[in-house]
Amino acid sequence: MANTSKYAFEEKVVIAAVRRACALTSSVFEKLIKNETLVKGDKSPVTVGDFAAQALISTILHNTFPNDPIVGEEDASDLRIESGKLMRERIVELANDALTAPLAAGDNVAWGIGPGAHRTSDEILEAIDRGNHPGGPNGRMWTIDPIDGTKGFLRGEQYAVCVSLIVDATVQVGVIGCPNLLVDPSDPSKGTGAIFSAVRGAGARQFTLEGTDPVSLSIPKTEVEGLKFLESVEAAHSSHSFNDRVTEVLGVQAAHVRMDSQAKYAALCRGEGGAYLRMPTVVGYKEKIWDHAPGEVLVVEAGGIVTDSRGELLNFGVGRTLGENFGVIAAGRDVHPKVIAGVQQVQAEEKSKI
Numbered sequence: 001m002a003n004t005s006k007y008a009f010e011e012k013v014v015i016a017a018v019r020r021a022c023a024l025t026s027s028v029f030e031k032l033i034k035n036e037t038l039v040k041g042d043k044s045p046v047t048v049g050d051f052a053a054q055a056l057i058s059t060i061l062h063n064t065f066p067n068d069p070i071v072g073e074e075d076a077s078d079l080r081i082e083s084g085k086l087m088r089e090r091i092v093e094l095a096n097d098a099l100t101a102p103l104a105a106g107d108n109v110a111w112g113i114g115p116g117a118h119r120t121s122d123e124i125l126e127a128i129d130r131g132n133h134p135g136g137p138n139g140r141m142w143t144i145d146p147i148d149g150t151k152g153f154l155r156g157e158q159y160a161v162c163v164s165l166i167v168d169a170t171v172q173v174g175v176i177g178c179p180n181l182l183v184d185p186s187d188p189s190k191g192t193g194a195i196f197s198a199v200r201g202a203g204a205r206q207f208t209l210e211g212t213d214p215v216s217l218s219i220p221k222t223e224v225e226g227l228k229f230l231e232s233v234e235a236a237h238s239s240h241s242f243n244d245r246v247t248e249v250l251g252v253q254a255a256h257v258r259m260d261s262q263a264k265y266a267a268l269c270r271g272e273g274g275a276y277l278r279m280p281t282v283v284g285y286k287e288k289i290w291d292h293a294p295g296e297v298l299v300v301e302a303g304g305i306v307t308d309s310r311g312e313l314l315n316f317g318v319g320r321t322l323g324e325n326f327g328v329i330a331a332g333r334d335v336h337p338k339v340i341a342g343v344q345q346v347q348a349e350e351k352s353k354i
């Protein structure tokens with residue numbers, strides 16, 4: 001099924017960028033050594049893979065859509081100082097290897113890729129820092145999360161390369177590359193690695209890691225008792241105890257599925273869990289737009305709904321974050337209202353304890 005939507009070209013370019021980035025991050029994982037990871041100001045890890053993949057994706061987007069701003073997770077300030085020299089050199093090498101890799105079918109040299117598309121160190125740092133746009137309600141902008149679930153990546157578990165196009169605060173295109181996710185959850189012999197993509201109004205699809213053989217995605221119908229909750233691996237990122245109480249309230253039988261990154265949104269679209277619950281653990285943490293924009297359009301196009309715990313749509317137009325954190329709840333259309341009711345009941349219980 002070809003995508004003939006208004007954003008079909010954007011989707012094609014992003015799938016090509018995510019395909020290259022997945023190859024880059026997989027190769028980094030094989031060879032990652034201790035001094036190739038930094039701890040950021042917020043205590044979270046970032047690796048040479050995160051920086052190089054952001055440089056790669058930003059370069060491709062900027063070559064192809066030079067007027068579009070980019071909201072990217074990483075910035076290059078730690079790489080510009082003397083102590084960042086070794087990491088910087090490695091990142092420049094990794095990004096150039098990925099940029100200059102041979103063209104795949106459908107790729108175009110005009111996107112800034114292919115043999116000869118080599119960049120200088122300054123150009124690579126500039127590409128990373130192009131992700132510093134503040135976001136906002138108007139016009140086109142891209143989001144890049146070069147490795148979502150960096151902790152999962154370092155554990156050898158799930159992570160995702162995530163890119164979206166937001167136009168006037170609505171996510172129009174979302175692409176999520178998941179190198180470690182099973183191709184087919186019912187048949188592990190098919191191996192791992194898939195790219196998930198959605199264009200608003202044009203459906204959600206799963207591709208191979210090469211960006212070929214699309215298969216339509218639609219969230220299977222479930223009764224609320226038959227749900228399986230998807231949640232973060234990291235207890236600091238979403239409240240596991242809150243989710244436990246929601247399962248009791250709703251009479252859900254199955255154990256939760258813990259999975260890192262926006263792979264959870266992809267898994268939801270294939271029926272590997274009936275709902276994704278992400279309630280805050282700390283007051284003040286604001287969810288980042290790059291952590292949810294691709295997943296939001298993917299779930300909606302697969303027949304689901306993504307809201308906060310009040311049942312309101314996520315607002316991608318307030319800046320680099322989603323603003324005040326009321327949690328994120330994603331589920332199939334039929335069960336979403338029941339999940340929200342369960343969440344609100346548990347919120348009321350928690351309030352009455354204070």
Ligand SMILES: Nc1ncnc2c1ncn2[C@@H]1O[C@H](COP(=O)(O)OS(=O)(=O)O)[C@@H](OP(=O)(O)O)[C@H]1O
Pocket residue numbers: 044073145147148149150151152231232233234236237238259260261262280281282285288291
């Ligand atoms: N306190 C807190 N609350 C909520 N979310 C947070 C918090 N701290 C970090 N983050 C963001 O979580 C992103 C990782 O997503 P997940 O929680 O789904 O995966 S994981 O369990 O952490 O691996 C992770 O994305 P990456 O930094 O791209 O890995 C962070 O943006």
Ligand SMILES: [Mg+2]
Pocket residue numbers: 145147148149290291
């Ligand atoms: Mg992230």
Ligand SMILES: [Mg+2]
Pocket residue numbers: 050073145146147148149150
């Ligand atoms: Mg990240």
Ligand SMILES: [Mg+2]
Pocket residue numbers: 044045046073150
């Ligand atoms: Mg991070």
